[in-house]
Amino acid sequence: MKNYLWNMFANIKNGQMAKKSVIVEPKKNICESFLKILWDEGFISGYRISPQNQNKLEIFLKYTKNGKPTISSLKFLSKPGQRVYYSTKQIWKLDSCKTFIIFSTNKGLKSINECKKNRIGGEPLLIIN
Template sequence: MSLSDPIADMLSRIRNAVRNEAKQVDCRNSKICAGIADVLKQEGYIRDFHVIDDGRQGILRIELKYGPNGEAILHRLDRESRPGRRVYRKVEDLPRPLGGLGIVIVSTSRGVLSDRKARTEHVGGELLCVVE
């Protein structure tokens, strides 16, 4: 079975796992999905992630993070750019979700970055997803 959009599949798995209050979720591994997981870890939305070798492309195991009373840290995780409609933005036009409290994950020429890091490095790119 081939996936036409592995990023959307990963985001849906994370959304469903958060809704079910799971401790971890497994996704297919790819460079872009590992980059997204790395940005989520750096920004404090997930606890950690590991790549598990399964003899093929690997499995990305994401350990989810919750608040002190068990409340979800991730409230919104939406895909912006899709295979049928790519969305690119200059650094000046990057959105600020929740007035700067949320992040936008951007695929740039310098790798997958959060919108804050893209602004400091002054690079734009493809908007992958919005995290709140």
């Protein structure tokens, strides 16, 4: 399940380093929910199902006015060999102003602000700066 996510994270990172405007990824439900969070928070310009192939997603990368990518770094927190889980109390101690964290919860993928609002814990997947 998460292999698709990790591949997509790496491709987004590499696409922005290569200054690409669009990257193409396989269409998976978990990838779409991750992209929805990125789009809602303003890290990407958008995404859509490819008109040529219904099993592919086109992701439109976003850059600032001076050409720098909006996602400066993607850092993985929980890895297959070393899982990390945060309770609700631990999530409240994290500063959501400086970093943006995406959690895998029993309610699906959620941002740190949604986890605080809904009072749920989970596995932190990555930090976006």
